[in-house]
Amino acid sequence: MPQTLFEKIWDSHVIVQENGRSLLYVDRHLVHEVTSPQAFDGLRINKRKVRRTDLTFATMDHNVPTSDRSLPIIDQTSAIQIKTLEKNCKEFGITLFDINSPNQGIVHVIGPELGITLPGTTIVCGDSHTSTHGAFGALAFGIGTSDVEHVLATQCIMMEKPKTFEINISGKRKNPHAITAKDIILSIIKKIGTAGGTGTVIEYRGDTISELTMEQRMTICNMSIEAGARAGLVAPDEKTFEYLRGRRYVPKNYEEYVNMWRENLKTDSGAKFDKSFTLHADNIAPQVSWGTNPAMTSDVTENIPFPTEYGKGNAEQEKGAEKALQYMGLKPGTAITDIAIDRVFIGSCTNSRLEDLMEAAKIVKGRKVSPKVRAMVVPGSQLVKKNAEELGLDKIFKDAGFEWRESGCSMCLGMNPDILKAGERCASTSNRNFEGRQGAGGRTHLVSPVMAAAAAIYGHFVDVRELDLN
Amino acid sequence: MKGSVIKYERDNIDTDVILPGPYLKIHDYAELATHAMEGLDKDFHKRVKPGDFIVAGKNFGCGSSREHAPIALSYSGIKAVLALSFARIFYRNAVDGAFLLPIEIDESAYRDISDSDSLEVDISKNEITNLTKNKVYKMKPFPDIIGKIVEAGGLFNYKP
Numbered sequence: 220m221p222q223t224l225f226e227k228i229w230d231s232h233v234i235v236q237e238n239g240r241s242l243l244y245v246d247r248h249l250v251h252e253v254t255s256p257q258a259f260d261g262l263r264i265n266k267r268k269v270r271r272t273d274l275t276f277a278t279m280d281h282n283v284p285t286s287d288r289s290l291p292i293i294d295q296t297s298a299i300q301i302k303t304l305e306k307n308c309k310e311f312g313i314t315l316f317d318i319n320s321p322n323q324g325i326v327h328v329i330g331p332e333l334g335i336t337l338p339g340t341t342i343v344c345g346d347s348h349t350s351t352h353g354a355f356g357a358l359a360f361g362i363g364t365s366d367v368e369h370v371l372a373t374q375c376i377m378m379e380k381p382k383t384f385e386i387n388i389s390g391k392r393k394n395p396h397a398i399t400a401k402d403i404i405l406s407i408i409k410k411i412g413t414a415g416g417t418g419t420v421i422e423y424r425g426d427t428i429s430e431l432t433m434e435q436r437m438t439i440c441n442m443s444i445e446a447g448a449r450a451g452l453v454a455p456d457e458k459t460f461e462y463l464r465g466r467r468y469v470p471k472n473y474e475e476y477v478n479m480w481r482e483n484l485k486t487d488s489g490a491k492f493d494k495s496f497t498l499h500a501d502n503i504a505p506q507v508s509w510g511t512n513p514a515m516t517s518d519v520t521e522n523i524p525f526p527t528e529y530g531k532g533n534a535e536q537e538k539g540a541e542k543a544l545q546y547m548g549l550k551p552g553t554a555i556t557d558i559a560i561d562r563v564f565i566g567s568c569t570n571s572r573l574e575d576l577m578e579a580a581k582i583v584k585g586r587k588v589s590p591k592v593r594a595m596v597v598p599g600s601q602l603v604k605k606n607a608e609e610l611g612l613d614k615i616f617k618d619a620g621f622e623w624r625e626s627g628c629s630m631c632l633g634m635n636p637d638i639l640k641a642g643e644r645c646a647s648t649s650n651r652n653f654e655g656r657q658g659a660g661g662r663t664h665l666v667s668p669v670m671a672a673a674a675a676i677y678g679h680f681v682d683v684r685e686l687d688l689n
Numbered sequence: 690m691k692g693s694v695i696k697y698e699r700d701n702i703d704t705d706v707i708l709p710g711p712y713l714k715i716h717d718y719a720e721l722a723t724h725a726m727e728g729l730d731k732d733f734h735k736r737v738k739p740g741d742f743i744v745a746g747k748n749f750g751c752g753s754s755r756e757h758a759p760i761a762l763s764y765s766g767i768k769a770v771l772a773l774s775f776a777r778i779f780y781r782n783a784v785d786g787a788f789l790l791p792i793e794i795d796e797s798a799y800r801d802i803s804d805s806d807s808l809e810v811d812i813s814k815n816e817i818t819n820l821t822k823n824k825v826y827k828m829k830p831f832p833d834i835i836g837k838i839v840e841a842g843g844l845f846n847y848k849p
Contacts, residue, residue, distance in 0.1 A: 237849065240834055253713050254755065261845070282714060296714035347754040347778055363756035363782035365844050377844075379832075413701055414748040418777060447751065447776055512701050512751075535700055535746060542699070632710040632753075651752060653705040655728040 221487035223383050224454050225420045228358045228484075232341050234375060242375050246340035247357075249326045250277035250313065250367070252304040253634070254345030258368035259307040269311045270374040276335055277308050278316040280325045282634040285597050285624035288318060297635065311371075324600020324626045327351040327568040331437065332602055334466025338455040338480045343370055348568045348650065349450075350443040354436035355463070356455035356484045358420070361444060381449045384419035385492035388427040390501035396578065397683040398503050400435035401570060401648070401667035403427070404442040405506035407498055409516045416448030419494060422486060423453050427500040433462040434572045441569045442650050445513040454485045505683055507555050508652045508665040510543035515652070516665070517555060519682045525551040546654055547662050548642070556680050560664070562645040563594035563675040564657070565621075567631035570648035570668050571599030576607050579672035580615045581688045588620035589678030595622040595637070597629040621675065633658045646674035690768050690790075690811075691820075692740035695733070696804040700746035702729065704779065707750065707758040721757055722764035739766035742810070744802050746772065749791075750779025756786065763788035769810055771817070771828070773799055784835055787843035792817075798826035812836065 222230075234242045248271075255277070262269070269275055282297040292298040301318060308315035316322040322329055327348055330336040338356040342349060347361035362376065370376055386407060392398040408415070421443050428436065436453045443451030460477045463469050470476050504518035517524065523544065528551075530537025544551065549558070565571070565579055576596065588594045596616050598604035604626055607613060613623045630637040631649035633656060639645055641660025648671050649656075652663040666674065669683045706728030708721065715721050726733035743762070749772035750758060759782050762770070769790035770783070780791045792810065794802075798817065802808070807820040810828070817826045831839070841847040 238834055239832070256716065257756075265845075294714075300714055345754055347752065349754075361754040361778055363754050363778060363785060365756060365782065365785035369785075369844060413751055414774060414776070417748070417774070444752075444778075447748065449777055512703070538698070539700055632705075634710045634713060638711075651703075651705065653703045653728075653752060655709050656705045659709065659728070 221490040223486045223490045223492060224356065224422055224452055224484060225358065225383050228339055228341065229380060231339070240377055240379055243341060243378050245343050245370050245374050245376055246274060247335055247342045248275045248370050249330055249335070249342065249344035249349070250275060251281055251326050251344070251346065252279040252300045253281040254364050255307065255367055256300065256303050257364050258371055259311065261368040262311070262371060267372045269313060269371045272312040274374065275313045275371065277304060277313050278323055278326055278329055279304055279318055281628045281632065283318055283627040284635050285627050285629045285637055288625055294636065321601050321605070324602065325568045325571065325628055327441065328572060328599035328603065331355060331433070331462070332466070332600060334463050334469035337463065337469065338459060339484050343376060347444045348441050350448065351437050351441040351568055353440040353443065353451040354433060354453050355459055356452060356480070358450055358452065360450055382419045382493040384416055384421045384448065384494040384496070386421050386423050387425040387495070387497040388423060388500055389425040389497070390427060390499045392427070392500050392503060394684050396581070396688070397505055397669060399578070399667040399669060400431055400438035402503050402506045403498070403500060404439045405508065405513065405516045405665065406503050408442065408446050408513045409506070410498070411446055411496055413445065413512050413514045414447040416443060416446035419448050421446070421448045421451045422492070423451060424486070428453055429456065432574060433458055434574045437572070438569055442513065445650055455480055505667065505670050507670065507680055509547060509549060509555065510540060511546055511652055511654050513650070513652060513665060515540065515543055519555050519670070519680055521555060523549050523551050523553045523555065556682065559644070559679045560592060560646045560674050561643045562639060563592055563671050564597070564630040564645055564647040564649065565595070565668050565671050566597030566599065566629050567649035568599065568628070569650040571597060571603065573603050573606050575648065575668040576603070576612050577610070579668040580612045582669050582672040582683065582686060583619045583621065583676065584615050586619055586676045588675045591678045592675050594620065594675040595624055595630070597624045597637070598626050600626045630657050632656060646671045646680065690740065691807065691809045692742050692768055693738070694742050694744050694802055694804055694806045694808060695737060696744040696802065697729065698746065701748045701751055702745050703752035704750055704755050704758040705752055708755060708761045713755060713757055718760055718764045721761045725761035725765040734765065737765045737767065740768050741766055742808055743767055743770045744772070744799065745770065746799065747774045749775050751776035754778045754782070756782040759783040759786065759788040771802070784838055785844040787839050790839060793829035794826060801826070
């Protein structure tokens with residue numbers, strides 16, 4: 220029977236199946252400082268070891284400061300969490316890319332960078348954006364701390380088989396510099412909603428996906444969780460194999476693997492999905508979120524919707540929009556391009572890779588950040604930072620008035636000192652515009668790196684399609 | 690289980706409002722509990738009593754995989770969240786640690802239950818009795834295994 224890519228990966232990892240639940244083997248486990256301490260405590264209490272230290276990799280990203288790393292960490296609770304991870308990795312024999320490692324970075328940036336992420340594998344991590352790794356044709360789930368402990372102890376996870384959801388993206392984007400992967404995924408979430416993918420694994424397919432680079436595919440898979448999906452997948456192709464070739468942790472007989480992946484890792488023709496959705500990429504505009512969940516998003520050319528218009532007769536939707544606009548301090552009918560901003564954040568596991576910074580730099584080059592705006596770039600990893608500096612991107616950003624910082628999750632989730640003050644409005648390349656996400660009372664607008672860069676220069680949102688590139 | 694209702698008439702109550710990011714550095718569960726729901730309702734901590742239920746709309750617990758969210762609610766005294774639907778990772782975390790029961794209710798029950806109503810939840814009968822309004826609602830039955838994990842006291846105590 221023809222199978223989907225998801226079903227092939229799933230079947231090849233099921234150890235036992237019983238009453239609709241399966242015990243699934245985990246090929247790679249990524250660990251960070253925030254969701255792991257209690258899991259290690261649990262192992263200690265029960266005198267358990269880490270089952271496969273060779274398949275477990277750790278780094279610190281969520282609460283590391285992005286300022287000068289030669290200075291001590293001021294926030295003592297952060298310092299303790301970081302120290303605790305160091306101690307745990309040492310005690311249990313796990314590879315750690317610590318705060319001073321040239322490979323430190325956001326866990327979802329360094330996994331692919333180091334070739335830890337491989338096609339056809341199962342990957343888990345105590346972080347919901349683990350879906351990012353699906354861009355390589357890996358089945359990657361975000362899990363909580365109990366599951367982290369379970370995987371550390373057993374290298375397995377118990378799961379109910381998710382349903383399959385095909386999202387076809389077809390058509391040529393009119394201006395691929397201005398209409399980015401971020402705009403594609405925001406357009407999808409806007410249409411299917413924040414629970415549109417609940418209980419499913421999404422496979423992104425179609426000619427637009429084939430055209431995207433690996434880093435762009437990561438942006439799309441990253442936000443699968445924002446549509447409620449368990450995971451997002453893209454079938455691996457020559458771009459995938461080329462991206463991983465020569466990276467540190469790929470298998471020695473890499474080309475043999477590539478042949479196997481090329482042969483097997485695709486959805487068979489005639490395979491059935493439980494659900495399907497199609498997005499035409501031809502007419503997508505740059506997206507800006509205006510509300511307090513990622514589905515509350517509009518084209519940059521539009522006005523802030525009236526709650527009745529957004530609700531389309533659904534009272535809950537209408538009320539949701541009303542509350543969101545109140546929190547965001549926005550009036551219906553306002554042109555999105557008239558919204559003034561205070562802060563700009565270019566970073567996060569969604570948009571902090573080299574191509575994101577290169578694209579943003581094209582807008583920034585030769586221009587200055589608006590005097591009303593504080594703008595920062597937080598590269599996703601030390602390697603991204605180094606590569607960007609070799610291209611001179613740091614200079615472009617700094618000359619324009621951006622802060623150029625050390626790698627980490629930073630202002631995406633407000634765990635380190637990089638936060639918004641109450642009432643501050645931010646154009647952010649991150650993934651969640653939830654209330655208080657970037658700091659209590661902070662207001663987040665989700666945008667692409669080029670849109671964020673343009674907003675930093677002009678002090679309000681602008682349609683990047685209208686800007687000249689330097 | 691008997692308790693009174695704290696109702697939030699909202700969809701998409703996310704883990705960032707249930708337990709805001711800065712508190713993810715806290716290890717002590719009792720201290721975590723003092724920040725539960727802080728992103729949405731600053732008075733929650735003062736109001737909540739042991740055994741209380743939260744009633745909410747669709748997609749409760751969306752967002753981050755932080756288990757701190759169900760832990761904070763649980764240590765505040767919340768025994769169950771009754772919602773129209775749940776985000777999957779939150780649901781899993783709640784069950785894994787047997788922190789609280791994620792109970793799916795239907796639209797009519799959601800509309801009918803008011804803030805401060807007294808409820809009695811009987812999982813064996815899949816029934817919720819509104820003691821204030823003298824009404825009975827059906828809850829969506831737990832898949833067999835979920836009930837067993839919760840009864841066992843979480844994933845680590847569950848023996849298939």
